[in-house]
Amino acid sequence: MDVLYFAWVRERIGLPREQVETEASTVADLVAELRGREDRYDLAFSDLSALRVAVDQKLVDFDAPIAGAREVAFFPPMTGG
Amino acid sequence: MRISVQEAPFDLGRESAAFAAGHRDMGAIVTFTGIVRDLPDDPLDAMEIEHYPGMTEAALTEIATQAMARFSLGDALIIHRYGRLTPGEMIMMVATAAPHRKDAFDGAEFLMDYLKSRAPFWKREITAKGAAWVASKDADEDALKRW
Numbered sequence: 001m002d003v004l005y006f007a008w009v010r011e012r013i014g015l016p017r018e019q020v021e022t023e024a025s026t027v028a029d030l031v032a033e034l035r036g037r038e039d040r041y042d043l044a045f046s047d048l049s050a051l052r053v054a055v056d057q058k059l060v061d062f063d064a065p066i067a068g069a070r071e072v073a074f075f076p077p078m079t080g081g
Numbered sequence: 082m083r084i085s086v087q088e089a090p091f092d093l094g095r096e097s098a099a100f101a102a103g104h105r106d107m108g109a110i111v112t113f114t115g116i117v118r119d120l121p122d123d124p125l126d127a128m129e130i131e132h133y134p135g136m137t138e139a140a141l142t143e144i145a146t147q148a149m150a151r152f153s154l155g156d157a158l159i160i161h162r163y164g165r166l167t168p169g170e171m172i173m174m175v176a177t178a179a180p181h182r183k184d185a186f187d188g189a190e191f192l193m194d195y196l197k198s199r200a201p202f203w204k205r206e207i208t209a210k211g212a213a214w215v216a217s218k219d220a221d222e223d224a225l226k227r228w
Contacts, residue, residue, distance in 0.1 A: 007131055007203035008214050057136035059199070073133060073201075077217035080161065080202035081115055081173060081193055 001066070003030075005044075006075035009051065012044035027053050028062045030072060045074075052077055082149060082157050084141045086132060088164040093171060100158050100176045107155045107178040109185035113193060119168035126207045130163045130172065133201035137161075144195040151228075152188035154179050159192060161202065191228055197221040 004017045024030040031048070034041045045051070048062055054073045055064055066072055085091075093114055101110050117128045145157045158176040166172060175196070177188035204215040 004133070006133060006201070007205070054133070054136060054201070057133070057139055059140075073136070075133070075201065076203060076214065077222075078198055078201050079204045079215045079217050080200040081197040 001069055002071045003034075004071060004073035006073065008076055009044050009074050013040055022066075025065060025067060026062070027055065027060065027064050027066055027072065030066060031062065050076060082142075082145050083159075084138060084145060085160045086134075086137050086141065087160065087162055090162070091160050091171065091174070093174060096158070096160065096174065097176065100156065100178065104155055104178050106180065108180050109182040110176060110178045111182070111185040111189040112174060112176040113189050114174045115172045117166045117168050117170045117172055120206070120208065123208045123210060125168050126209070128166050128168075128172075129205040129207065129212075130166065131203045131205070132161075132163045136201050140200045141196070144192060144199060147195075148177070148188045148191050152177070152179060152184040152191065154184060154188045157188065157192065159196070161196070161200070163202065194221075194224040194228065198225065 001020060002017055003020045005013050010016050022030055022033055024033055031045050035045050052075055053060060055066055055069045056071055097112050119125050141159050145159055148154060149157055154177050156178040161173040175189055175192040177185045179185040198221045205212055206215060
């Protein structure tokens with residue numbers, strides 16, 4: 001699936017998007033997998049309360065399933081308007 | 082209903098006039114415009130607005146559709162810019178049309194409250210001291226509870 005990062009999450013990880021092969025069943029499992037990769041991921045995901053997640057462009061909670069998802073995006077709370 | 086996510090500036094007068102035209106059964110139109118505000122103690126060189134193409138349009142359409150149903154609006158408009166903006170520039174506007182003013186005002190406030198914390202935009206302020214992401218406010222999240 002495609003994993004996308006926005007705003008300071010993108011800056012910390014150093015990528016706007018990447019392809020990830022995963023067997024993770026929920027967003028939280030995917031986060032745990034990414035955190036195990038490298039320090040920059042561990043740092044970016046160190047405080048989940050400071051993050052929001054969208055699966056296939058719908059806002060969801062971190063316990064949401066990701067089986068069959070095409071796109072998972074991580075970003076800070078939005079600041080529109 | 083019209084949703085536009087765009088980099089280019091917009092003409093407030095022209096957008097407002099076009100929105101108001103052709104609604105003979107609407108007695109009230111409310112428009113709100115958001116402007117890039119300069120910071121008195123730390124002058125702003127620019128505000129950069131990032132968004133999530135695809136999700137942004139879908140989220141705004143969803144928010145506007147909810148507002149239309151909830152407040153019996155005859156029409157709704159959201160224009161939101163992204164990219165690099167300077168102080169005094171217009172960032173965004175919403176407009177609502179309804180038979181009576183209360184629905185038009187409430188609809189516009191609902192749109193603004195949801196835009197603040199449910200539409201995937203992120204702002205970064207660039208000043209002489211550097212660049213900093215604008216943090217979301219608890220008050221913005223609390224504002225949703227009244228709806």
